[in-house]
Amino acid sequence: MTSGIDDADVSLKVIAVGDAAVGKTSIAGRYVTGSFESSYKATIGTDIFRKIVTVEGRRIALLIYDTAGQERFRNLVERYFIGAIGALMVYDITNRDSFDNLPTWSRQVDKHAGESLKIVIGNKIDLKDERVVEENEGQGMGKQLGAEFIETSAKDGDNIENVFERIALYAINRVRGRVP
Numbered sequence: 001m002t003s004g005i006d007d008a009d010v011s012l013k014v015i016a017v018g019d020a021a022v023g024k025t026s027i028a029g030r031y032v033t034g035s036f037e038s039s040y041k042a043t044i045g046t047d048i049f050r051k052i053v054t055v056e057g058r059r060i061a062l063l064i065y066d067t068a069g070q071e072r073f074r075n076l077v078e079r080y081f082i083g084a085i086g087a088l089m090v091y092d093i094t095n096r097d098s099f100d101n102l103p104t105w106s107r108q109v110d111k112h113a114g115e116s117l118k119i120v121i122g123n124k125i126d127l128k129d130e131r132v133v134e135e136n137e138g139q140g141m142g143k144q145l146g147a148e149f150i151e152t153s154a155k156d157g158d159n160i161e162n163v164f165e166r167i168a169l170y171a172i173n174r175v176r177g178r179v180p
């Protein structure tokens, strides 16, 4: 049966991890504008943003899971990760601690969502004067963690679409058996 926003060929889970205040919710919200689903909050302690993308003629519903603040403990419940096809590992380019904590987040992704495409995201690039983590450091971190790397601004919208296009492409390749 098909109906309204559920009319997609496949639904895929994308998770966002990273320290509090790096911009996870802002990135998801910026990308998805207008299809926020608050009704899941109470049951699973997570916000889920939904957006339909079309890749190679397939309609894919990206379900972007966002923590509801539990990341403050640097430890998310296992079910948050299960079944994710993409993991956004976000830091704030103006906050060195948030960058240094990426390996901890990455280990949790590896443990519970080992099949997912990991993307290290350096967010808040609009704050040029406050930058403390250089782009080449982010690139190095991506390599170290076996992840892709991109810098974004949820505020300006820079590179936000690219993040999710990358994941959707990865997903369609997985669905079609073109990647292991």
Ligand code: G3D
Pocket: 018, 019, 020, 021, 022, 023, 024, 025, 026, 027, 123, 124, 125, 126, 127, 152, 153, 154, 155, 156
């Ligand atoms: P989180 O979900 O990772 O905890 P949020 O982070 O999305 O709640 O964002 C935390 C704060 O950073 C918010 O500011 C938000 O507006 C800001 N922020 C997020 N992304 C960007 C960005 O790309 N550029 C800038 N300049 N700010 C950003 P407040 O003031 O509401 O706490």
Ligand code: MG
Pocket: 024, 025, 026, 066, 067, 069
């Ligand atoms: Mg948040």
